[in-house]
Amino acid sequence: MNTPVEQFREDATRVAADEQHRRLIQGALGKYYVARDRQVGRFQDWQSARQAAAETKWEAVNHLDQHLVSFAEKLEARGGKVFWANNSAEARDYILKICREKKARCIVKSKAMTAEEIHLNAALEKDGYEVVESDLGEYIVQLRKEAPYHFVFPAMHLSRGDIRELFDREIGNVKSDNPEDLTMVARRVLRKKYCEADIGISGANFAIAETGMISITENEGNARLTTSLPRVHIAVMGIEKVLPRLEDLALFLPMLGTAGAGQAITCYNSMIGGPRQPGECDGPEEFHVVLLDNHRTRLLADPEQRDALHCIRCGACLNVCPIFKNIGGHSYGTTYQGPIGSVITPHFRGLQDWKHLSNASSLCGACTSACPVKIDIHHHLLHNRRNAATQKPRWWEKLAYKIAAGVLNWPEFYAFATAVGRVMQKFHPLVKGSVLDPARAWTKTRELPQVAPQSFRDYWRARERKP
Amino acid sequence: MSAKNEILGRIREALREPAPVPGHHGDHGKAQLHASAEFSQWLPAVGEDLASQLDLFAKNSADLKTEFHLLASREEFAPRLRELAQQNNWKRVATHSGALTDMAVPAIGLPTLKTDAGYEVNAMEQCDAGITECDALVAQTGSILITSRSAGGRALSVLPPHHVVLVTRAQMVPDLAAAYVVVREKHGDKFPSFISFITGPSRTGDIERILVLGAHGPKRLTVFCC
Amino acid sequence: MKITLFIPCFVNTCFPQAGISMVQIFERLGHTVDYREQVVCCGQPAFNSGYWDEARLVDERTLGLLADTDAVVSASGSCGAMLKVFYPQLFDGRPQADAARALAAKCFEFSDFLVTKLGVTDLGARFPGKVTFHDGCHGLRELGVKSQPRKLLEKVRDLELVEMKEAESCCGFGGTFAAKFPMISTAMGEVKCASALETGADFIVSNDSSCLMQIAGLLDRQGRKVRTLHIAEVLASR
Structure with a gap:
C-alpha cells in the first residue's frame, strides 16, 4: 500500500504527461474563463465585493459559536432537527439510524462534498440501501465507481465518448455521444428515482444564522427535487457554512455563481427553513440538518489560517490552478482538491501525511487572486510548509540549508564556488541525464543554464577598478 | 457531555486568539457587516425606473433562454396560455389557486391538477406544464422569486418539463436584496419553508462544460408579465 | 538618487547581462548605482521549503547589509517579493522586525521602480x-x-x-x-x-x-x- 505522498507522486507524474487529459481540461476551463471574465466585468466593483464578502465570512467564522446556536434554535423552532456531529462516524451513524427508522429503501442524493468527506455512500450501501447520486456529474462518477474529479465539476475529466460508453454499459442502448442526448438519458433514469425515494440527502452551501435556513446552489434542479419529493430530507453541512443574515445571500449568491461557474447567479438558489409547514401542500415531513465538525475546529484554532474556513467551495481556485490543470483532481487523493484542498487537508487528516500537497506548488498565487472571499491560499501553503518543517524537520534538508547559508554568507567562498561551477559544467555533458547527474531532476526535461564567463560580481569589480 | 457542547466548547476555545481580518495584511483591521443596501454599488448595475428594469430582465432572459413575454393587460394571460398549450400539444397541466392562475388556467380547457390540497407525485410528473405565480422578478439577475406559498408548493415549479410563470409588472424589483424585502414584508418572520430564486430553465454543463437545458428540472421556462 | 541593485544569486552567476543592463539604464538616467557584493541571496529557497530559521541565517545578514540604502531595486520580481513581502513576515515579532519593514518600504522590482518611482517609460x-x-x-x-x-x-x-x-x-x-x-x-x-x-x-x-x-x-x-x-x-x- 502506497503512502499518500508516494501515491501522489505516481498519479501526478502520470497525469502530468497525459496530453489528452491536458487538452480536455484546457478545453473545459477555456469556456469557464470566458464566462467568468464576462460576469466579473458586469460587476461595478468586483474587488470591493470580494472585500465585503471576506469581511462577512470573517464575522461569521469568528463568532461561529453564536451563529451556530442561533441557526439551530431558529430551525428547531420551525420543526427542523439539528444533529451535532463531532466526526464522520457520528454523522454516518445518525443518518443510518434515520434510514432504519424510516424503513427506507431508496435514497436519492444531491451533491454534497461533506457526504464524500464522511464516506456516506459506502456506509449506506453496506447496510443495503440503494443510493443514487442525482447531480449529472456525480451520477457519472458514481457509475464509474470513482471519486469526484473536481468538487464543482465532478466529471470534468471525461469526454463525451467516455460518458457514452459508460452509459451504454451501465444503462444500456446508448448510441449517441451528443451531450444533450446523454443528459436526457440520465434525466429519464433519475426521474423515476426522485418519485420513488424515501429519503433525500443534500449538502448546503450556506446556513443562515438569523433565520435558521440552509441555502442550496445548483443548476440542474436535482437538489430541488431531492429536497421536495422524499418524505425525509437530511442535509449534511460543515459548521463553517454560516452567514449571519438572510440578506447576505444577496451578495454571496452572485459571487458564488460568478466565481464558480461564470454565471450571474446559478439556476436555482433555494433557501430551506424547515420541513413542510402548516398550510403547505408538499415538502418533506422531516428535515434534519447534520452539523459536522470533523476537525474543522482544529483549523479554527489556527488564527493564521482560520480564513481557510471562509471557503464557499466555488472551485475558482482549482479552475485557475496550473498544478490542478496538469495533475488533475484525482491525483490529490483528497475530498477537496486543488489549492484550498492542499491548505485544509493537512488540518483535517494530519500535517505530516499531507504536507506534500503544500510542497507541490509553485506558489504562483493565481488561487488567491481568484478567491471570491480573499482567502490567503498560497501563503497558507507556505505556512503549512513552515509548520511541517518546524514540527518534524528533515535533517538532510536542514543541514543543506545550513551549509548553503554558510556559503552564501561567505562571499569569497561563494565566488570560488561559482568559478568551480564554471569549470565543472564543461564536464557536465558526460553525465547529463544519467543517474550520476546531480541536476537530473532538472536535466531530464530541460537544459541547464550556463555559468557566465564573467559573473556580475566580476563585472562590477572590473568596473570599479577603472578610474 | 453532548456533542453540541463539545463542539461549541472547542469553537470557543479556538476563538480565544483573534484572527487577522482579510485584506488588511496582518494588521488587525476591523471587519464589518455591510448593509445589503451597499451591495448595489458593487454588483452589476440596475436602472432605477421600471422601464429600464423590464429591459434588463428581458435582456437577461434572452441570455438565460427564459422565454419572457410582456403583455399589455391581464386579459392576455388566458389567450397566450391557450396558444402555448396548443403549440406544444399539452395534454394536462398542473397549477395552484391564485388571483392570476385562477383567471387564466381554466381557459386552456385541459385536465388540470391543483396542488393546493396535496397531490400525487406521479400525477404531477405526467403533466406537461406547471403554471405558477411568483413573489417577484429580479431585474439584475433575471431571476424569479418563488416560495412554497406563492407558487403552489416546492415541486410544481420544477417537476413538470415546462414551467410557466404569471406575473405583473408591479412585481419587478431591482436586485436580490430587494427581493428579500418582499419576502419579509409578506411573511414577517414566519417564512415559508421553501424560498427559491429561479434563473432560467434547468441546465447542466457537466459534460465537457457544454450547456444543456433541462437537466432534471424544466427544459423550458416561460414568463408572461402583464 | 543612489540606487542599490539587488542582484540575485542566479542572475549573478548565469544571467549577469540583466544586471549590467540595469546599471546602464540607471546611469543613462543620471543616477548613481551602488552594488554590494556581500549581498548574494534573498534566502528564498530555505524560506519556501519551510526552513525559516535557516532562511534567517542568510537574511539577517542581507538585512544588515542593505540597511543604509536609499532604494533597493531587484533584478527579479521573485527576490523582490521576498525582500518586500516576506521579510516582514519572516522577522515578525523579532528584533529585526523594524529593519525588515524599513527595507520593504524602499525595495522595488525593476520595471515598477522605473515607471512608478522614477516616472519614466521611454x-x-x-x-x-x-x-x-x-x-x-x-x-x-x-x-x-x-x-x-x-x-x-x-x-x-x-x-x-x-x-x-x-x-x-x-x-x-x-x-x-x-x-x-x-x-x-x-x-x-x-x-x-x-x-x-x-x-x-x-x-x-x-x-x-x-x-x-x-x-x-x-x-x-x-x-x-x-x-x-x-x-x-x-x-x-x-
Whole structure:
C-alpha cells in the first residue's frame, strides 16, 4: 500500500504527461474563463465585493459559536432537527439510524462534498440501501465507481465518448455521444428515482444564522427535487457554512455563481427553513440538518489560517490552478482538491501525511487572486510548509540549508564556488541525464543554464577598478 | 457531555486568539457587516425606473433562454396560455389557486391538477406544464422569486418539463436584496419553508462544460408579465 | 538618487547581462548605482521549503547589509517579493522586525521602480523584433507588477509586443518546486511555452530571470530558436 505522498507522486507524474487529459481540461476551463471574465466585468466593483464578502465570512467564522446556536434554535423552532456531529462516524451513524427508522429503501442524493468527506455512500450501501447520486456529474462518477474529479465539476475529466460508453454499459442502448442526448438519458433514469425515494440527502452551501435556513446552489434542479419529493430530507453541512443574515445571500449568491461557474447567479438558489409547514401542500415531513465538525475546529484554532474556513467551495481556485490543470483532481487523493484542498487537508487528516500537497506548488498565487472571499491560499501553503518543517524537520534538508547559508554568507567562498561551477559544467555533458547527474531532476526535461564567463560580481569589480 | 457542547466548547476555545481580518495584511483591521443596501454599488448595475428594469430582465432572459413575454393587460394571460398549450400539444397541466392562475388556467380547457390540497407525485410528473405565480422578478439577475406559498408548493415549479410563470409588472424589483424585502414584508418572520430564486430553465454543463437545458428540472421556462 | 541593485544569486552567476543592463539604464538616467557584493541571496529557497530559521541565517545578514540604502531595486520580481513581502513576515515579532519593514518600504522590482518611482517609460531604446511578455508570478501577484513592463516595452522603437494566451499563468519554475516535482513543473512549463510559441514571437521577455531559466531550459531542449531576455536587456538596447 502506497503512502499518500508516494501515491501522489505516481498519479501526478502520470497525469502530468497525459496530453489528452491536458487538452480536455484546457478545453473545459477555456469556456469557464470566458464566462467568468464576462460576469466579473458586469460587476461595478468586483474587488470591493470580494472585500465585503471576506469581511462577512470573517464575522461569521469568528463568532461561529453564536451563529451556530442561533441557526439551530431558529430551525428547531420551525420543526427542523439539528444533529451535532463531532466526526464522520457520528454523522454516518445518525443518518443510518434515520434510514432504519424510516424503513427506507431508496435514497436519492444531491451533491454534497461533506457526504464524500464522511464516506456516506459506502456506509449506506453496506447496510443495503440503494443510493443514487442525482447531480449529472456525480451520477457519472458514481457509475464509474470513482471519486469526484473536481468538487464543482465532478466529471470534468471525461469526454463525451467516455460518458457514452459508460452509459451504454451501465444503462444500456446508448448510441449517441451528443451531450444533450446523454443528459436526457440520465434525466429519464433519475426521474423515476426522485418519485420513488424515501429519503433525500443534500449538502448546503450556506446556513443562515438569523433565520435558521440552509441555502442550496445548483443548476440542474436535482437538489430541488431531492429536497421536495422524499418524505425525509437530511442535509449534511460543515459548521463553517454560516452567514449571519438572510440578506447576505444577496451578495454571496452572485459571487458564488460568478466565481464558480461564470454565471450571474446559478439556476436555482433555494433557501430551506424547515420541513413542510402548516398550510403547505408538499415538502418533506422531516428535515434534519447534520452539523459536522470533523476537525474543522482544529483549523479554527489556527488564527493564521482560520480564513481557510471562509471557503464557499466555488472551485475558482482549482479552475485557475496550473498544478490542478496538469495533475488533475484525482491525483490529490483528497475530498477537496486543488489549492484550498492542499491548505485544509493537512488540518483535517494530519500535517505530516499531507504536507506534500503544500510542497507541490509553485506558489504562483493565481488561487488567491481568484478567491471570491480573499482567502490567503498560497501563503497558507507556505505556512503549512513552515509548520511541517518546524514540527518534524528533515535533517538532510536542514543541514543543506545550513551549509548553503554558510556559503552564501561567505562571499569569497561563494565566488570560488561559482568559478568551480564554471569549470565543472564543461564536464557536465558526460553525465547529463544519467543517474550520476546531480541536476537530473532538472536535466531530464530541460537544459541547464550556463555559468557566465564573467559573473556580475566580476563585472562590477572590473568596473570599479577603472578610474 | 453532548456533542453540541463539545463542539461549541472547542469553537470557543479556538476563538480565544483573534484572527487577522482579510485584506488588511496582518494588521488587525476591523471587519464589518455591510448593509445589503451597499451591495448595489458593487454588483452589476440596475436602472432605477421600471422601464429600464423590464429591459434588463428581458435582456437577461434572452441570455438565460427564459422565454419572457410582456403583455399589455391581464386579459392576455388566458389567450397566450391557450396558444402555448396548443403549440406544444399539452395534454394536462398542473397549477395552484391564485388571483392570476385562477383567471387564466381554466381557459386552456385541459385536465388540470391543483396542488393546493396535496397531490400525487406521479400525477404531477405526467403533466406537461406547471403554471405558477411568483413573489417577484429580479431585474439584475433575471431571476424569479418563488416560495412554497406563492407558487403552489416546492415541486410544481420544477417537476413538470415546462414551467410557466404569471406575473405583473408591479412585481419587478431591482436586485436580490430587494427581493428579500418582499419576502419579509409578506411573511414577517414566519417564512415559508421553501424560498427559491429561479434563473432560467434547468441546465447542466457537466459534460465537457457544454450547456444543456433541462437537466432534471424544466427544459423550458416561460414568463408572461402583464 | 543612489540606487542599490539587488542582484540575485542566479542572475549573478548565469544571467549577469540583466544586471549590467540595469546599471546602464540607471546611469543613462543620471543616477548613481551602488552594488554590494556581500549581498548574494534573498534566502528564498530555505524560506519556501519551510526552513525559516535557516532562511534567517542568510537574511539577517542581507538585512544588515542593505540597511543604509536609499532604494533597493531587484533584478527579479521573485527576490523582490521576498525582500518586500516576506521579510516582514519572516522577522515578525523579532528584533529585526523594524529593519525588515524599513527595507520593504524602499525595495522595488525593476520595471515598477522605473515607471512608478522614477516616472519614466521611454528610455530611448530600440529593439527590432516581435516580443511576448511573461509575467513572473511573484512580481505580478505579490508586488502588483502588470502594466509597468508593458508601458516600458510599448515605448521601445521597432519592438512589436504581442500578448500570449494566459500570460498570467505560471511557467512552473517555483524554485525548489522545479526539482522536487520535476514532472509537474515540466508540464506547466510546456503549457507556458506553447502559449508563447503560438504568438510567433522571436523573443520571450520577462522581469524574472528565474522564469526565463525554466522557459529557455524547455525551449532549448525542444530545439526552438526563440530567445529569452530579461526586460532590462531589451530596454538597454540602442
